[in-house]
Amino acid sequence: MRSSTFISSTSKYLLAFGFIALVTAFLFTLRDALDTTLVALLYLIPLGLITAYWGLGPGITSAMMTFLSFNYFFIKPYYNFAVHRPTDVVILVIFLIVAIVISQLVGRMQASLAAATAREREATQLYELSTALAGLHDGRTIAEILAKQVQDVSQGEAVELNIAGEQSFDFRLPESSQPTRPPEWILPIQVARGTLGEIRLWRAAPALTSSEKRLLQTFASQGALALERARLAQAESRARVLEESDRLKSSILSSVSHELRTPLSTIKAAASSLRSDDVHWDSAARPELIAAIDDEADHLNMLVGNLLDMSRIESGVLKPKREWNILPEIVGSVLARMKHLAVAHRIEMDVPESLPLMPVDYVQMEQVFTNLLSNSVKYAPEKSVIHVRAFIEGESVHVVVSNQGPQVPQEHLERIFDKFFRLTDADRVTGTGLGLSICKGIIEAHGGRLWAENVPDGLAFNFTLPLIWEGVSPPTLPMDMETE
């Protein structure tokens, strides 16, 4: 149907006239053999065809033309428009009426068929749009699809879509187009609570028909609904996240108060018994109680420190103070400090001096090693070996801290870095349950990656740290070789 509109209306009339002329010529050759009534009937066939194919206008005009040529060529006296026989007058009048009625009937049928097809097309396009938009929760994708469909339907030179609000953006199709004149049509994208944005359409010719405008308006309102739905879905998921973090916070609070109360109880018990007369001045219990107070105070301090670090990581304010540091020095100082904690284990260090300087925060890296090592010390059996290795891997340094402790089930290898996640009963091992998640936070703040894997005889923590810092490779220093 669409191609017929490309034949201009003038040529339709010309074609119609040509067709009539052809039929007239054909009938003219058979004039003596045919009865006038039969000629009138035969003339109706091309008329019907003309109206059916080229529309009502050419149909009616052809009817008038046929009427004249019928009178001129086929009704005696020939070659003028006079009519002598009254029957011929009747035939002529009836022919004219029938010709016009047929033309109109066929024409109306054609028009309603065209309208039905157009409606079907609109419905299909609308259906395509709503199918494409269904289930989308991203405002950007929705707007992209909407703009594409508007462009498809309107066949315009350019379509621009502006969405205002918190996630504002512009979208233009085709992307290369840069219209200089104002758009031919601006279509607001409206929802109940106001305007979300607008669609601008550039199409100079042909001008938009009312049905096209109607369809595009429906598109805009469909798009508006989809965008609104996306916003609601986002708001809902935000609310869910908040609820989740709220629940996490209360679980943190309960876990923390439990963790804090344990050392506090020890301190309270030791201090109060020292204060009372129960413990003699020279009793052997005295130094033990004092040591307990001291140790538990340190433990409390560590807990509070971990909590602080965790909240910094979570709020994204843990910014490493990066400087070029020597990795063996960091590991060495951690090992020296942990010496009294790791008496039951053998720690083997394989961190070569030849490693380049690393752009890391000294204090934070100390903490990573301290946490990974104390985790290993906590879980690995006594007399087992804890191994610290570091080597270059491309533009990073890969560090492995492995122990001969129990393996972690595959499905929990990721989760051990979650806050307060414990594989074993909380009463068996002391700690905050924050150590590993702090490590992860620190390594990630350095642009690295931390993960755990089971190795044949135990568990290994792996992390990588980039060597390139703000596009700069590790510096090498010119050494002065002269001696005093």
Add this chain to the structure above:
Amino acid sequence: MNNAPHILVVDDEPQIQRAIRTILTEKGFKVTTASRGEEGLTLAATNEPDLVILDLGLPDMDGVEVCTRLREWTQCPIIILSVRDSERDKVAALDKGADDYLTKPFGIEELLARVRVGLRHSASRQGTQSKVIQAGSLMIDLAWHSVKRGDEEIKLTATEYKLLAYLAANHGRVLTHQSILTNVWDPADANHTEYLRVYMRQLRKKLEVDPERPQFILTEPGIGYRFIADE
């Protein structure tokens, strides 16, 4: 007890004040306390204490500011008290003239050690400074530029010696990265901590019995280094 050293404690927390006062008085020091920065500055001006213990988190003004204003007229040692994770503030206060720092919570032994070092340095500023520094088996002769472990002479490069001499002359005190770089290298190199890291490592390898567990040159994470000599 008239010539007992006089210590001014500026801290807004009454429990800390009480604990420090009790312990220092017990050890024979004369103690004055202030809970606000302005009060501390006034007391320092009227009492002229031998040493100031200053908390960085004061209600009325920044501890670094107190430090700067004290340094305008007095060279008395200042020991900074602060909470963990405020390396930036500690370094700022140290670079503004504070002598040392302690992280809360601290052990009392640490506090006393810092106080002793502070008082000794202020004494040596007035009198003559000892030219030979002994640290375990290590002996550094600042006059003769010689470093010995036992009887064995240790060969150092010019920069290594300069670094060691600066640390040893300030033994017991924490020295920030910036102050070491400024004094041993050049003020223009104050940000090149990598120089410090590399030379410090070389120096430790030559001096320390176990460079991984240094006894003489200690790292103060995030702050600087401290040389430990015999008292």
